């Protein structure tokens with residue numbers, strides 16, 4: 596093939612793996628470098644091992660970035676249908692999860708996603724170099740990659756698909772930002788999102804382990820910012836469960852801005868305050884409707900004034916002092932500024948031949964398959980553009 600290029604992809608996560616397949620289909624020599632000893636380690640951990648691969652109701656409001664128009668363009672280029680078609684082409688069907696619109700592999704196993712991507716990669720003859728940490732990226736007419744601080748290889752094109760800071764135990768690190776800074780890219784400040792929240796409430800020791808379906812409101816400087824309903828878990832350190840993760844965006848940034856942050860929890864969102872009053876007046880007991888562990892706490896807050904109880908059940912307040920940070924969060928907000936990336940190709944406007952895709956860029960999505968969709972769409976475009 597004329598113009599056959601040697602392409603290096605840094606990172607064998609969701610975006611790097613799909614990028615490799617489309618770059619190879621264009622006829623290039625493609626090598627993926629991964630510092631872990633296996634590919635797709637984070638994909639395996641997604642969706643509690645089931646991989647919430649995408650969402651059947653992709654809306655722009657579920658994505659966050661300083662340049663949301665850019666995000667729209669990429670999602671319009673490689674759409675939900677394209678994504679499902681791609682997975683079908685490698686042998687994988689999806690199924691709707693019990694939470695509406697979330698799509699999973701029909702096997703309900705994230706390993707199916709990794710195994711079938713790997714099978715396609717092997718079939719196409721893409722090289723995968725495991726335990727290969729790219730420690731330096733330089734350009735002088737050609738890109739030179741330093742691997743494990745020793746070996747050096749030259750490449751015509753490089754795709755940075757390193758992900759960002761969420762969960763170092765799965766391979767997350769700052770390297771993508773280091774490479775971007777080297778080529779003069781602006782970085783939007785990062786923060787952990789989809790993350791558990793730490794509270795200084797003295798009651799948490801006794802509430803720890805209580806799990807329920809409740810509603811949680813995020814209140815910043817006395818203003819309600821967002822609300823979600825579903826699983827909530829009280830832990831010794833604070834609040835966890837998918838509902839808390841869903842409202843956690845902005846908490847880290849706002850704490851750094853010295854904002855006051857509270858989470859208000861409704862233990863029985865299915866009932867109004869008046870309805871709870873009626874239920875209790877009808878002879879139903881507190882331990883007939885609530886977890887036993889909650890009752891001493893509610894009585895203490897009510898100061899034995901029983902008329903206060905319905906209001907307390909609807910309005911438990913927790914002061915938030917921190918998040919569980921990058922070690923525990925699912926996604927990193929912020930990253931490489933999209934203003935220096937070409938939205939037609941994912942190529943850097945600062946350095947020809949250099950491409951970025953996935954979470955390393957300033958895009959994060961809500962819970963529900965949006966983050967992987969961003970990885971599939973941006974990875975496709977980076978790989979296919981070369």
Ligand SMILES: Cc1cc2nc3c(=O)[nH]c(=O)nc-3n(C[C@H](O)[C@H](O)[C@H](O)COP(=O)(O)OP(=O)(O)OC[C@H]3O[C@@H](n4cnc5c(N)ncnc54)[C@H](O)[C@@H]3O)c2cc1C
Nearest residue numbers: 606608609610630641642647729757758766953954964967
């Ligand atoms: C526990 C958990 C559950 C999640 N669940 C979901 C879900 O169900 N649905 C959803 O949509 N999203 C989910 N996410 C988010 C989603 O997994 C990520 O947004 C997505 O995987 C990002 O893909 P990526 O390719 O950008 O980066 P990653 O998947 O993070 O891959 C980057 C890879 O690059 C490698 N790497 C980094 N630097 C170097 C280097 N210098 N040299 C060599 N290799 C390097 C890393 O080891 C890593 O393997 C979850 C995240 C977590 C942590």
